[in-house]
Amino acid sequence: RFSYIAISCLSLLGRLDTINTDKAAEFVLSCKNFDGAFGCVPGAESHAGQTFCCVGALTILGKVDLLDKDLLGWWLCERQVPSGGLNGRPEKLPDVCYSWWVVSSLACIDRLIWIDREKLINFILESQDPEGGGIADRPDDLPDVFHTFFGVAG
Secondary structure (H helix, E strand, C coil): CHHHHHHHHHCCCHHHHHHHHHHHHHHHHHCEEECCCCCCCCCCCCCHHHHHHHHHHHHHCCCCCCHHHHHHHHHHHECCCCCCCCCCCCCCCCCCCHHHHHHHHHHHHHHHHHHHHHHHHHHHHHCCCCCCCEEEECCCCCCCCHHHHHHCCC
């Protein structure tokens, strides 16, 4: 994630020319796993949040075409569970925050149509507090600023 932050900041400042973008992409790609997704360091478990950071970095660097988009898209769309929500890793509960991490990654690789949009929207809306406002991590939990932001962004 620190590489993504640095690359994003340098891009916003118009200073990507101050780093070796090929080496930066090489490091990011070294964190890719057999399933097409990314871990925090080489060999670490694939995680949707880290996958966004790596896909986002490669997108900013203009190197997203180095990815196997179908393999990665498959892993990302497999994060959608029957409730319509998305999880960060296999066999985990859905969490509204992954609406941002997964959907943004799918957008970067042009695979948004691979998830059920309406089911995801319903999951987010079911996680909203109808009286006090805000969005929780999942239905019937307490809302917070973090999940409200990522739910709206997703």
